[in-house]
Amino acid sequence: MVEAxxxxxxxxxxxxxxxxxxxxxxxxxxxxxxxxxxxxxxxPERFFQMGIAEQNMMGVAAGMALMGKIPFVGTFAVFASRRxxxxxxxxxxxxxxxxxxxxxYPGLVSGNNGATHQAMEDMAIMRAIPHMMVVDPADDxxxxxxxxxxxxxxxxxxxxxxxxxxxRVSPQGYRFELGKAVxxxxxxxxxxxxxxxxxxxxxxxAELLAAExxxxxxxxxxxxxxxxxxxxxxxxxxxxxLVTAENHSIYGGLGSAVAEVLVEHAPAPxxxxxxxxxxxxxxxxxxxxxxxxxxPVHIAEAAHQVLxxx
Amino acid sequence: xxxxxxxxxxxxxxxxxxxxxxVVHTISQAGVGHPGGSLSEADILAALYFHVMRLDxxxxxxxxxxxxxxxxxxxxxxxYATLAERGFFSPEELATFGRIDSRLQVHxxxxxxxxxxxxxxxxxxxxxxxxxMAMAARLDGKDIRxxxxxxxxxxxxxxxxxxxxxxxxxxxDNLTVxxxxxxxxxxxxxxxxxxxxxxxxxxxxxxWHVIEIDxxxxxxxxxxxxxxxxxxxxxxxxxxHTVKGKGVSYMEGQSAWHGKPPNAQQLAxxxxxxxxxxxxxxxx
Numbered sequence: 181m182v183e184a185x186x187x188x189x190x191x192x193x194x195x196x197x198x199x200x201x202x203x204x205x206x207x208x209x210x211x212x213x214x215x216x217x218x219x220x221x222x223x224p225e226r227f228f229q230m231g232i233a234e235q236n237m238m239g240v241a242a243g244m245a246l247m248g249k250i251p252f253v254g255t256f257a258v259f260a261s262r263r264x265x266x267x268x269x270x271x272x273x274x275x276x277x278x279x280x281x282x283x284x285y286p287g288l289v290s291g292n293n294g295a296t297h298q299a300m301e302d303m304a305i306m307r308a309i310p311h312m313m314v315v316d317p318a319d320d321x322x323x324x325x326x327x328x329x330x331x332x333x334x335x336x337x338x339x340x341x342x343x344x345x346x347x348r349v350s351p352q353g354y355r356f357e358l359g360k361a362v363x364x365x366x367x368x369x370x371x372x373x374x375x376x377x378x379x380x381x382x383x384x385x386a387e388l389l390a391a392e393x394x395x396x397x398x399x400x401x402x403x404x405x406x407x408x409x410x411x412x413x414x415x416x417x418x419x420x421x422l423v424t425a426e427n428h429s430i431y432g433g434l435g436s437a438v439a440e441v442l443v444e445h446a447p448a449p450x451x452x453x454x455x456x457x458x459x460x461x462x463x464x465x466x467x468x469x470x471x472x473x474x475x476p477v478h479i480a481e482a483a484h485q486v487l488x489x490x
Numbered sequence: 491x492x493x494x495x496x497x498x499x500x501x502x503x504x505x506x507x508x509x510x511x512x513v514v515h516t517i518s519q520a521g522v523g524h525p526g527g528s529l530s531e532a533d534i535l536a537a538l539y540f541h542v543m544r545l546d547x548x549x550x551x552x553x554x555x556x557x558x559x560x561x562x563x564x565x566x567x568x569x570y571a572t573l574a575e576r577g578f579f580s581p582e583e584l585a586t587f588g589r590i591d592s593r594l595q596v597h598x599x600x601x602x603x604x605x606x607x608x609x610x611x612x613x614x615x616x617x618x619x620x621x622x623m624a625m626a627a628r629l630d631g632k633d634i635r636x637x638x639x640x641x642x643x644x645x646x647x648x649x650x651x652x653x654x655x656x657x658x659x660x661x662x663d664n665l666t667v668x669x670x671x672x673x674x675x676x677x678x679x680x681x682x683x684x685x686x687x688x689x690x691x692x693x694x695x696x697x698w699h700v701i702e703i704d705x706x707x708x709x710x711x712x713x714x715x716x717x718x719x720x721x722x723x724x725x726x727x728x729x730x731h732t733v734k735g736k737g738v739s740y741m742e743g744q745s746a747w748h749g750k751p752p753n754a755q756q757l758a759x760x761x762x763x764x765x766x767x768x769x770x771x772x773x774x
Contacts, residue, residue: 204629228625228660236618236652243622246608248553249629251622266612267649271619274609275600 185342185377186284188320190215192327193252194222201226202250203331206241208234213291214254214284214341234259238267238279245277250331256290257283257299257340265305272336273309279336281306286316286340287427288455288472289377289465298460304432306338307405313358314405316340316376316426316434318349322402325356333358342427344465346377347384349400359403361411367395370483371415371422375401375434378425378453378474385425385479396483407437409445416446421486423451425479430454449489451482494709498541502708505575506536510737511766512571512584518757520588522596526747528568530672530705530732531639535572537711538637547577550604556634557623559608561616562641562670563597564749569606570594578605614647616640617667621657624665635719638667643675646684651696657725658697666718667698667727670705672734676748693727705730737764 183191197203197219204226211217211229220227230237234255241251253260260268260283272279283302290297306314315330315337317323323341330337349364350356364379365386374382379400386396399415401407415422422442426434435452442448455472469475494502509532517523539545543556560569567587574581579593586592593602597611607623610616620638627634640650657665669689677683686692690700699721703710711730718726734748735741738760741752752760761767 204626226629230656231652231659233652233656235614235649236621236656239615239618239649239653240622240625240656243608243619243624244626245622246619247623247626247630249626267615267618270609270612271615275619 182345182348183320184345185317185320185323186215188323189282189327189341190218192324194218196328196331197223197226200250200331202248204228204244204249204251206230206237206251206253208232208237208255208259210255210284214282216254234264235267238264239271241279242271242275242277245279246275250278250280252280252282254282254284256297257286257302258297261299261302261305269309273311276311276335278334280330281336281338282341283338284341285343286376288460288468288474289342289344289427291343292462292464294462295459300429300455300460301432302340303404303428303434307432307437311336312405313337313403315358315403317402318376318379318400319346321348321350321354322356326402329356329358340376342377347380349379349383356402359406359408361399361401361408363397364400365396365398367397368419369395370487371397371399371419372479372483373399373401373412373415373422373424373434373438374426375404376427378427381469381474381476382425382479384476385483388476388480389483394483394487401434404434404437407441409441412438412441413446416442416448421449421490423453423479423482423486425453425474427474428454430456449486451486453479453482494712499709502536502540505540506533506708507764508575509536509568509571510764511761512574512581513567514738514752514757514760514764515766516567516571516584516587517751518753519585521751522588523567523751524564524749525567525752526674526734526741526744527562527565527641527670527672529736529738529741530734531565531568531670532736533706533708534639534668534670534711534730535568537708537715539572539576541712542715543637547605550578554632554634557607557620557636559616559620559636559638560598560610561620561638562613562644563611563616565639566596566598569598573603573605579603613641613644614649617650617653621653621662621665624662625660628662628664634664636665638665640667640669642669642671642673642680642686642689643683645669645686645689654693654696654698661723662725663722665725666715667725669727669729670732671729672732674734674743674745674748676745678745690729697724699724699726700729701726702729702731705732706736739763
């Protein structure tokens, strides 16, 4: 059964913390949403409720990390990236504190909370902070492995944790590796590059394209920073065209990162699917993805347009 | 608690004076820095590094050491002078302050200089990091105290009060915050820029143990920091009433000297008033 990504996060964190006594968890009154509540119930002595005060929480986490702890800090992606931006940049980033920042409910699909709770620029902000790794897992299987991988890595990490269950993208026997993109569908005509839950939308788009005789490769990029340059260059050289798809603004996230790689290493026509410089609103995930141009149909249309330019 | 002997008091006074000499000399030579707040904190730093804190300059990474966080990061010149005098690095290196490739950044960089625990300068952040350090030490059952120096202007940052609330809520009694209450910030008196009074009442209302002292009396500073160690179940703040620019007549209480280096003539006067030799050390 496919689990909600946040549940996979919550369970994986408890399992990991039972093995590693250095893991601690900090919450800003959202543990029931982020599913850090599983940790609070299982290991209360290492769970710290910091109240609705995200700036202080980031600093406290940095201080704990400087003493040898591995703090996981949970809050909504909007607050982790915007509210506590300077604390993330200085107390976590400049100190190179070993803090794992979990940005829950990122992007459009934020549990029907509307514009104030939709982080469209969290990856852009985090990508721009020196030393910060940015990870956007696709599904429950990858999330569970990503939690372990980022804990094993020494340094600050921003982990996006979507709320809901998304179609499983991880292949059978999948082994997640930080910094490595993974091909989840083979194809030679174009590459659809997805991060987070958008990779599942890319797979649906690839089906639509296949029906029209277009063989689309789907490349899943969970680690948006540092990005897997080789995999993107290879995709550009072998398929000649790319479409990126992200649950995020088209500015500063996956699309920007891929474009930066292409411009410097392997220029190729590409298009970006993402939020187009606007705030969001309430609605179901499906309605939001359709209205804001992030659905499989939009990805397939973008593929057609890119192929016409080729 | 053992009272300081007259000899110990005199030693700490001499250390504070040496710190002040380094501060004015370093900042004047560099042409950059914050003399006002570096002078107001000198007696506090002397007491911490030469009497109160458990540390070993030969082993700056010793895990059991007490921690000090300079939340008011612009007081870096005072901290560097203290660390150099305490033996973390040679006082000669103070001459590199603020230069390209220097380990002595105008605001402290924890990765460059031994003895600097946290990168600070973005006001309000150091107190939260110090709180996290204290909580982690307590979680491990370690007898480590964390000291954090904040400014009164800095206390206008909301994050200071987020940290204050959290420290009291979590009953973090191995954290001592010291407020360098010098009354002046960049643009003028704190009372005119954004009044922070009644400071002691505010901290008391946040459930902190409050001790008020003359921050230029080293015996009072030591006594307050040692008394804080005995307070259980809540954090302590030592409100140190100080004078911005303390020891240099034309700087005292003057916001103009928050972030301005003295020129050669002004330096000479400052060194003379403090009783220093021309190189910034003690006279004779």
